[in-house]
Amino acid sequence: MRHIAIITKAFEGSTMPLIEAFLKKGYVVDYYQMTLRYTQGVYESFDLPIKTRLYTTKEIIDFHHPGLQRFNQFAMKGTFRMFQFSNFIIVDSWKRMPLNIASKCFLKKVARIIATHEYDWVNVVGNDMNSAIISVLLKKNHVNVLHSIHEVCRNHLTRSQMHPVCSYLLQNDIMLNLFSKKSEDDLLHLLKDERPVYSVIPFSLFTGYQEFPVSEISELKGEDDYVLFYGYIVDYKGLDILYEASRLLKLGELRKKIVVAGFGKADCLDVISRDENFILINRFLNNHEITNLIRRCHVVVCPYRSSSQTGITQTVFNFRKPIVATRVPAFTSTIENRKTGLLVDIEDAEQLADAIHKSYEGQLYSEMCDNISRLLTRSAQDWIDISRQYEIRYIH
Structure with a gap:
């Protein structure tokens, strides 16, 4: 053994x-x-x-x-x-x-x-x-x-x-x-x-998050089906681009909010805090809060300027939610466009706004969620296959 x-x-x-x-x-x-x-x-x-x-x-x-x-x-x-x-x-x-x-x-x-x-x-x-x-x-x-x-x-x-x-x-x-x-x-x-x-x-998927129970987050005040930006807030993650995209979206007509959740700083946080289309939770998030923010959202958005790899995809897909993200390597390697999410050009607020709007189209959204469900079903075998790669290469 x-x-x-x-x-x-x-x-x-x-x-x-x-x-x-x-x-x-x-x-x-x-x-x-x-x-x-x-x-x-x-x-x-x-x-x-x-x-x-x-x-x-x-x-x-x-x-x-x-x-x-x-x-x-x-x-x-x-x-x-x-x-x-x-x-x-x-x-x-x-x-x-x-x-x-x-x-x-x-x-x-x-x-x-x-x-x-x-x-x-x-x-x-x-x-x-x-x-x-x-x-x-x-x-x-x-x-x-x-x-x-x-x-x-x-x-x-x-x-x-x-x-x-x-x-x-x-x-x-x-x-x-x-x-x-x-x-x-x-x-x-x-x-x-x-x-x-x-x-x-x-x-593959970070399956440990599946063990966290449903709980409430007071700042949401019962809101659900929102667009979610979460994680540590730094400039390269493009929160300013999301804010610019929000100005192009008719959020009032959609009757949807954008939730920005996570600790960190960005120049646009002050104006976001005063915008009625946003809910800002600018603090450290524990695991219960991360999982329940994702559970209750419609889609997760990642307008990153750069990223080599990410845990966002591997976390969000546990809850069968699509991702709208920019075409940086972290997402082009983990998201299939129009199958498990929507990919847009870097720093293109107009494309980002259009993709968020498209995500609310019922048939496309349902198909993306179904595809993610299949990925989730396959994740245990994916990890077995990954372990086999280590086994072949390193365990003699």
Whole structure:
């Protein structure tokens, strides 16, 4: 029986279904979740309301939490174990030198413990220096380790400089997995003639979100069938383009609202807050709120200027909702135009407005929802197929 370990710093949404797929195939899996000392127990696709003390490791024995419930059966059989360890963020600053030293010492201890288990394979997932250091330390301990990284570029809008974590991993000859063709293109663009050892294995739906129950969100005040923009608000996600599109839409005639939900800043937030066609929820969203915002919406809109990959599609499709998005690689690779969503040109407010209006056409909308339902039915097998790609390439 093969025994593997998966270690993450964030990105739990795409990790937990992969673990589940390996468990279904008869693997024994140990999952190590790296957290920060101020984490509030809300993670991508699951809740775990416990706190692990700084520089300690805790075994999780209670899986009766949304997003983790399906792992209880495997834990009962002894094929799944989960550990959480807490650390500080390692940053390149002389002011943080004492904390960096303490954090690196703790990571060395964790790596030694993991190495003693003699796993057949270890997959580290993360875009931070903590997870990168773990990978390098495991390799020094002769562990068969793969590091999965989400962002190759420091800034995916410019593609001018490699992300320092990616550079560090390559300098230490760590095998890489990328999650998208866009990331592969970025890597080869930056390396030019160099050819590192890497693979491109994508992810499927973040199925943990399906475990969250129906609940109310006070700011909605009973509103439903709205257009939803959600997630961390930053300039490249094009909220200003959505606002411009809203001026072209006859929302009053449609009797529909646009809900903007998530923490962050944008120049247009002030004017959006005063527009009666919008509902603004400008704060951190927990998993219950994310799932119920999607459940009650008509369509999700993503007017992004750039993106290498995204968890939006893999989250929203769990609830059979189409997406209106721009033609950036994250969406052209995950959305079929007029089948599972509507694709528009980047920074084209007129096309965006037209697509949102089209989404309210009954037959087209129904067909898109039916197609997404078929994707949802297939997602468990998709994850099995994805696990097989890792198996063939890395597990000997």
